[in-house]
Amino acid sequence: MPIIHTQSMDPTKMHTAQKLWVYNALDALVTFEVRDALIGQMDPVAKRVYDFSKSLQAPVLAMMRKGFRVDLGERQKTIDEFDKRAAKLQRRLDQMTLAIWGKILNPRSPAQCISFFYDFLKLPAVHKTDKKTKVRKRTVDRDALEKLGNYYIGSIFVSHILTIRELTKLASTLRTELDGDRMRCSFNIAGTETGRFSSSASAFDTGTNLQNQTERLRRIYVADPGHKLAVFDLKTGESFAVGLKCHLLGLGRRYLDACFSGDLHTEVTKLVWPGLPWSSGKTAKEIAEQVFYRHFTYRDMAKRGGHGTNYYGTPPTMAKHLKVDTKVVEAFQTAYFKAFPEIREWHTWTAGELQTKAELTSIMGRRRHFFGRVRDDNTLREAIAYDPQSCIADYTNTWLRRVYENVRACDILQQGHDALVVQYRADHEREVVEQIIYEASQVRLGGDHPDGFPIPAEAKIGWNWGKIDPKHKMHSDGNPFGLKDYSGKDDREYIEPPSNQSRLLDRKFSR
Template sequence: MTEILTTNMPKYLSPHDSHQVYNGLDAGITLEVWQRLREELDREEATPEHRAWQAGARINYSFERAMQGPALAMMRRGILVDNYYRWEVVASLERRISHLQNVLNEFACAVWGKPLNPNSHHQLKQFFYEAMKLPEQHSYVKGRKNVSINRDALEKLSIYFHAEPICNCIIRLRDLSKKVSVLRTEVDGDSRMRTSYNVAGPETGRWSSSSNVFGGGTNLQNITEELRRIFIADRGKKFAYIDLAQAESRVLGLLCFILFNLSHYLDACESGDLHTSTCRLIWPGLGWTGEAKVDKELADQDFYFHHTYRYMSKRGGHGTNYYGKPFTIARQMKVPQKLIEDFQQGYFAAFPDISRYHKWCAQQLQLHGQISTPLLTSRMFFGRSNDDATLREAIAHVPQHMVGVLLNLALWRIRAYLRRQCEILAQVHDAVLIQYDEEREEKVLQAVIPLMATPLYHNGREMIIPSDIAVGWNWSKYYDEAMAANDARRGRKPKPLNLDGLRGRVLGVPDIRSRREDPSAKGLERMMI
């Protein structure tokens, strides 16, 4: 392959011409890579294993090329932004940031007599490691050990009682500042935010997203629930947010069934309520009745402070599935480590297939350095095979990869078969956001749901990941007065009402709401509605 040293580019090239040269190099190198890969795809004297790889590579290459159509359609269309609400939220967040900064400065002045900048790594290192004399925390970047003050380091420092409120304050300030940064992201002149989807870049096979080619927009796949409120349907349109229910858990259960012929976890996933079923297995003495509604209420009882049995099953189970250690899970859930140790002991007893899957992944890394999936794809892992971080990546890869492929297949079908009935707006790893004419809601949803389903078979057993539907006029969850009152009774701070938000929808049962906020109304008009 030809090597070109781009640091010695001619000085007389204008920025535009230099940019064109880089584009040409990108295209040329991509072509050379393809020519080399094509030799591997066309090699006839290959082994049976290589022929299987060839078949999988051809299928996946064709599939990823086909997904460029849906990706470009969403990138060009974008999502309408409610600018009035957007700046209202920015103002609210900035007030909270100002208050928290004052609190942080009071803490800092008590420690070293001057304010503290939560975004200055140099200042934070001096504050925690020199002024407060706390042990240094380290991170590894490209194999190099560095003194760190990132989020993980702050969470570790928060175990010291005198540092905990300061660490929590800094973490919260950073989170709020990140939200403000997202809200201040440039919106195009037509009040739409557009993103760029990377169809083939991530190692897991899932898409990633980032700012668009003109520098505006942002990553729409990790927008928080609070910020999704600014995204609204076009006038006369309505959103449907359709996600694959407990997708990664179901795929993990199927994988264990394929590998070990054990169906404990898959049976729990398909019981109708995974988390309640898990509670029944781990805490058998709670007086379970076998009735779904009654058992769910039992699972919603408080277990540890405000954490319910169901919450423990959901958060603890997810972390355990992906090889989370008791110390890490306990720190994230803010519970004692012994609690998670006891939980994992019961969890692995209830689902022995999960621990066997962990051992299988470790064995594959040690023997082959790669993990293969039932979808004829393989991923090589270049980290140390005996490193827990590499093992966690391998354990998470197959469920995440398969869910990404199944979701993208559904997205392709929706665009191919329902192009005139609805518009695809966003892909969020295990969910899609579409919009359609309000009066055609039932017809569109009846057509979409079958397209979301992809049956998977093994040993005569069929597994289909079901879909949950929520409809509304903005991308955030529905929240009414009754929900606010319930939160207040339980000691939680009520959130702003969102009567136009996404609300669960069952086919055949119409949504009787009507739109409250007019997306075409200006700020003053909105205040008068």
């Protein structure tokens, strides 16, 4: 083996292969030297997180190798459906713009949309400051178009443009290059500051981010022949983390008790709106499902409004996203903070920690330094969201590791922040599902703290990743082989789609 003295080498006298050898050697050795220098600087908190991250390499590599099988026929059918709908809407848009503007409008062209809405229709311009150039410009991004859609003259054009853009984006995602009949991606264990994984295309430049697949797209992902899928998620996991944090700080446990009620959002409804007819004879959930405002039920508002309020959402911003009046959100937050005063106190405590220390350590023991302006509201929102999001990421990843080590009768296909997706042979269903739920119960939110506890896990089973749709809201056939709640048995008789040729990377190997 040749020994190369990098301090005295002359790259100009090397052939291409030698240059590549040196490059790869330096890439490994310099990284190793940096690692040695950093290890000595780690305190116990940093070392624990580092060791935990390393322990996730095996299950993550297994997910990356395995990938998710794609039903190629369903994929093409869905692409054709999206293309057909987009083309139909484009024809309508062309007819309308030709009639009043004299030319067709490309919904994906910012320049044309700016000219149409601001120069021709004369709607009030929406501006946005470019992050790189710091120049304030007119914009027609999604937020801007939603504002323009509030004007009667612009609403029909906005609805067409947004739908066409969405359909085009979904079809583009489905056209992502596959590895045969499998969608593979790269998971980055240290991809975020919260401990959540990030994902992107695979090392072979196939696949895509599997963690942001919408419900409409998930039906194309199916189990391998002879197998079924199970999806496990943590029931209101981040809410449990918020409640435990408030309790451990000594601020109160009303919110934590609501989490333990079994139906957090109905319990929140009862506490925020005590004047509803809770003793009328109907179930609490039936009362909570009554219409509150426009398309929202009381329970909807308790769920979505509560989540936004927990994370320091302001009434104007929440009203914009929920599409309700600002006064509705203001009234909700007044009642919400009255029912759960510890939430506002937690926000105040977080602001104090941020301004005095510029760092937070989650109740699972992960520390984060904040480098933004500590008195800025955006930095405070990041800090408030950090603890619950980080806790659930570490909880889920601990669960992932336990499943990989202890449940041999399944393949782990996906980790979705607070959820796991696995496949298993259909005749092993009860064994696999119940063991994975048991593994979740062996993890404790709060780590070794005596007040820590496991978060309840739920399971759904089926042959594809989409949910069963009995009301045909998403799928015309109801997706009969989609995911449904696990109850100990499944009477559905599955018809296997045509199998695809197996590839080398799909073969099982011992672990």
